[in-house]
Amino acid sequence: MDYLIDLFSQLLSQFQKPTLAFLIGGMLLAAFGSKLEVPQPVYAFVVMLLLLKVGLSAGISVREADLMALAVPALCAAALGIGIVLLGGRTLALWPGVSHMDAMATAGLFGAVSASTLAAGMASLDAAGVAYEGFIGALYPFMDIAALVTAIVVARMGAARRTAMVAASGGAGVMTLGAGPRAPGGVDGDIVRAIVSDTVRSPAISALLIGLAIGLFARPDAIFESFYQPLFHGLLSILMLIMGMEAWARLAELKKVAHAYIGYAIAAPLVHGLMGFGLGLVAHHLTGFSAGGVTLLAVMAASSSDISGPPTLRGALPEANPSAYVGASTGLGTPVAILSIPLFMALAELMIGN
Structure with missing residues (x-):
């Protein structure tokens, strides 16, 4: 009983921290019809600075990191991205009214990583005085790219198989994917390379990777300590306010699609987070993670992409319904993932300690 009281007290204290308070505040503003708006250029600038900070921090840490200590979590991150997409796509496709294309697009976003949620997790650990590896930011691309590539390739393969079946039964001709005709039921390497290229060149991954490269190969420690580090929490609070308002606005889009997305968006962050926590424990026992x-x-696994994922999927899977996958991700998935951070912190303290 005492443990449950302590857990509840810890969860309550986390909701009072700035990260979650600004998120909830943004949702309340939108719910009451506030006219407050943050210009899109300001939002893009805040996100870029946060990702540069995460990338620089990761690069500086990777310089001195043990390769094995980095390799195992990186493999776990990639495995999580692939596993979440395959599990989510199959789960959603079982529901009536959910197309295979929409299911894979939604699972792709939930398998990819939210920069804002990762930053919120870091801020929560910093506020609680919990140490973590500096190279965590370097795991972002492994999970993000693995998830998006898997979702797009599986979705296109499914579309190709369905087209081949229609053609075999006397319907339409063989579907073309990309620049020329493809073999029915198959997806060649050019498509995978194009997806990886588009993902790497997206604004979020580009900012993260350039920060990682500068931190790894240069000596940006002085500007990191004097500029990026002091700004981190203030910029994150602005981003959380924006995310809260955006989340509430996106909830209306879910009314246009199958109710399965609502259930999935609420349950998926918790299930995926527990999957990430489990693989994290494996890395802990193998490398001392x-x-x-x-x-x-766990926070990365619970998150769903809100920056790099949507434009990538819009370009690669134009047949998918953005109201379904963006509404589920931003409208419910991101708030649930951020609000679940205290749960994963409590689990880690219970099973591993600080």
């Missing part, structure tokens, strides 16, 4: 690192891997 810290409790903070396990928590952040």
Whole structure:
């Protein structure tokens, strides 16, 4: 009983921290019809600075990191991205009214990573004084690219198979994917390379990777400590306010699609986070991965892409319905993932300690 009281007290204290308070505040503003708006250029600038900070921090840490200590969590991150997409796509496709294309697009977003949720997790651990590996930010591309590539390739393969079946029964001709005709039921390497290229060149991944490269190969420690580090929490609070308002606005889009997306968006962050926590424990036992690192891997798995994923999927899967996958992700998935951060912190403290 005492443990449950302590857990509840810890969860309540986390909701009072700035990260979650600004998210809830943004949702309340939108719910009451506030006219407050944050210009899109300001939002893009805030996101870029946060990702540069995460990338620089990761690069600086990777310089001195043990390769094995980095390799195991990186493999876990990639495996999580693929596993979440395959599990989510199959689960959603079982529901009536959900097309295979929409299911894979939604699962792709939930398998990819939210920069804002990762930053919120880091801020929560910092506020609680919980240490974590500095190279955590370097795991972002492994999970993000693995998830998006898997979702798009599986969705296109399914579309190709369905087209081949129609053609075999005397319907339309063989579907073309990309620049020329493809073999029915198959997806060649050019498509995968195009997806990886588009994902890497997206604004979010580009900012993260350039920060990672500068932190790894240059010596940006002085500007990191004097500029990026002091700004981090203030910029994150603005981003959380924006995310809260955006989340509430996106909830209306879910009314246009199958109710399956609502249930999935609520349950998926918790299920995926527990999957990430489990693999994090494996990395902990193999390499000494810290409790903070396990928590952040769970947070990354619980998150759903809100920056790099949507434009990538819009371009690669134009047949998919954005109201379904963006509404489920931003409208419910992101708030649930951020609000679940205290849960993963409590689990890590219970099973590993600080």
